[in-house]
Amino acid sequence: MPSLHSMASQPSFDAELLQRYDRPGPRYTSYPTAPQFNADFGEDALRAAAAASNGDPIPRRLSLYVHVPFCMSPCFYCGCNRIITRDLSRGETYLARLYREIALTAPLFDRDREVIQLHFGGGTPNFLSPAQLGEVVDSLRHHFNFSDSAERDISIELDPRFVDPAEVAELGALGFNRASLGVQDFDPAVQEAVNRVQSVEQTLDVLEACRGAGFRSVNVDLIYGLPRQTRDGFARTLETVLQVRPDRLAIYSYAHLPNMFKAQRQINEAELPSAAEKLGLLQLAIEKLTAAGYVYIGMDHFALPDDELARAQERGGLHRNFMGYTTHADTDLVGMGVSAISHIGDSYSQNPRDLPSWQVALDEGRLPVFRGMRLSEDDQLRADLIQRLMCQGEIPVSALERRYLIDFDDYFADALGRMQPLLADDLVRLEDGVIRATSRGRLLLRNIAMCFDAYLTPPAVDAVPRFSRSI
């Protein structure tokens, strides 16, 4: 009988509840979220933040992120920052600036601060050849101090359509030991509707190659709510994926926002599943993954029980950053490349999101800081709280009181007021001095977090459903 006290017990799917609480909100990969960053925060502020972070008695280790913005082919659902091109020489031009950024950035950090994690995201990181990726890794190893520890990760997002098993083997030889494969759906009708035609064979070949190359874990990305998705089609996709038993699965909800994301205008709205159908797809995924033995980590992520994410969560050692869930707690995050976000000391900073601005800054010998912010103590407290909620499904009231020297009920009187309806709907319970998400609440962690978000306006309204919507 799964214990209510373990986040590893499975989420409970309640369609009516999910429907009522379904509203746009941040994913809280950071708190405060990126829209709070401001352009007043520039190079000087970043240098000051890095210097201050070096001043800790035990300075934090480093996680590195490299953004590769190029994609060979546009997927219509995509809301990411990317540049569609088949011109591989653009990769070389990009790298020339990236090496400059690495050389400018690395000296900000004391040399004894080891790199414990490196992740390539995009776009399509495998737009770059293994040789090119190897050069980037070499440059980073030269300028930074990479840890020799067995727990050091070098990971990459891969598009299986544009990488072959031999190349995956090369990546393994370069030190890559984790990968995430984009799939979304194997149903040919859906693939056509989103312009991502990718065969099962192609995908499984790449996945097997990752395993053959000794990758510690492979993640598969799926999306529900895409045009022409059906229960049967998605069921087949899930079954196909589950047959190869990836270590991790992320099942994202498609957010149709064509006003914000131009590529999505090529999706025929009439072909999108209804809200109820979409929820049905999520329920299907949860049922199948649970039956296959996967553990729900949180925020759309699942893992096998002996995957280190699941084990970390079990012992309370899970963490979450811009790159997703990780076992590497408490590192400073150094983001490089266009649009990359960093988290250094008590600051966040972001690179320009357009390629020309990023290039110009580096050509002029400047750190390409576009915007950022310094976190106040209140920001840090709420960030800590939201982090623990997202990772452990609970808010450790006494631990926070001790760490930040506050009286929780007093300090968070407003937030607790906003949380009342969620208590009434049994999304959360107060037990043993801990605020804990119930199995129903585990799919709505974002709504709980929103109660504690000081930047939501009007805060009283956003977290709570205004009225029931009929399906």
Place this chain on the structure above:
Amino acid sequence: MLAPFPRQDATTLADDGDAFRFCSTCAFSQACLDEGMDKGGLRDLHMLVEHTGPLHAGEHIFREGDAFEAIAAVRAGTVKTYMIDRDGREHVLGFFLPGEVIGLDGIDGDRYPVNAVALDTVMLCRFSFPKISVLATQLPGLQRHLFRLLSRDIGRAALLAGDWTADQRMAAFLIGLSRRLAARGFSPSRFQLTMPRTDIANYLRLAPETVSRVLKRFQRDGLVAVDRRDLELTDRDRLEELAGPVLRS
């Protein structure tokens, strides 16, 4: 529960003095009152006790070679004293916490022999007196008190010049801070290290990496718990044991 430094509460930072009365937490009041001298009396002798600041991180209170004008008690924040040698290298001489007095080593001459800089937001209580001779004739007891404070500072710095291991230096530093904070009404077991790693290292004559290595080991062995700048002494007995030889010398 005692406030962990640098948080202030009524017992550590009172602002209840005025032109005539010392604040209840004043670093100077006892020595003055023992001499039968209140603030009015001091003013008559052209000695002024007044709150100054805030100074921000990096701002100097005085520099080496400046004409001596005043001593000051730290009311809030942390002050670092240092010298620059002939090769341009900085040597950290000490850290001054709330209630502790800076500028004493300028008292006997015309000029401050060291630099004093704020490490964070610092509030001071400045005690200015034009001539040491006034103290000597009018308030000999106060002068003796100030020289006692000075020799204690000198003694503290000399400790760390001995042939001690990195562990002993680090333990002595932490226990020293703990005792000084306790004397000022702060929690002795949990406090922030407001001074950056490089300054601690310089002061203890260790490399910055060594400071971290020692603290990581202390943490692993259960002597301390470190959370960013926050430090908790979790095995005081063991730390006192390590620090003993250094602090007793």
